[in-house]
Amino acid sequence: MATEQETDPRLRWLKPLVIGLSALFVILLLALIVGMITGAPARKQAAGIPATSQGAGPVSPEALSLPRGARLLESFGAADRVILRIQLADGSERLLSLDARSLAPLSSLTIQAER
Numbered sequence: 001m002a003t004e005q006e007t008d009p010r011l012r013w014l015k016p017l018v019i020g021l022s023a024l025f026v027i028l029l030l031a032l033i034v035g036m037i038t039g040a041p042a043r044k045q046a047a048g049i050p051a052t053s054q055g056a057g058p059v060s061p062e063a064l065s066l067p068r069g070a071r072l073l074e075s076f077g078a079a080d081r082v083i084l085r086i087q088l089a090d091g092s093e094r095l096l097s098l099d100a101r102s103l104a105p106l107s108s109l110t111i112q113a114e115r
Contacts, residue, residue, distance in 0.1 A: 064098075064105075067088060067089065068089065069089025070086050070089060071087045073093070077100060081097050081098065082098040082100050084098065092111060094110045095111070
């Protein structure tokens, strides 16, 4: 059995390196486990969105029906939201923001051309 005096001097740096990397691995693994258990703090309320729409359950399809004569022009996702671009019967457009998980309406913006 080799003792420490018999270890090749060219490989002496290997033992502290292995111990250091092992300790680093264990610390990072513990940090990952703690992060998964506690979770990242979620955004509770975004600016300009009423608190009543937060945490709402899934809405019925009737709540997402379009006004008469309106057309859905485009839909896309942005972060944790779904944005619908709707052309209304009078020619104006409306942007409707929905929560991506529950499809609860968050806010809307109507864009009208000057006449």
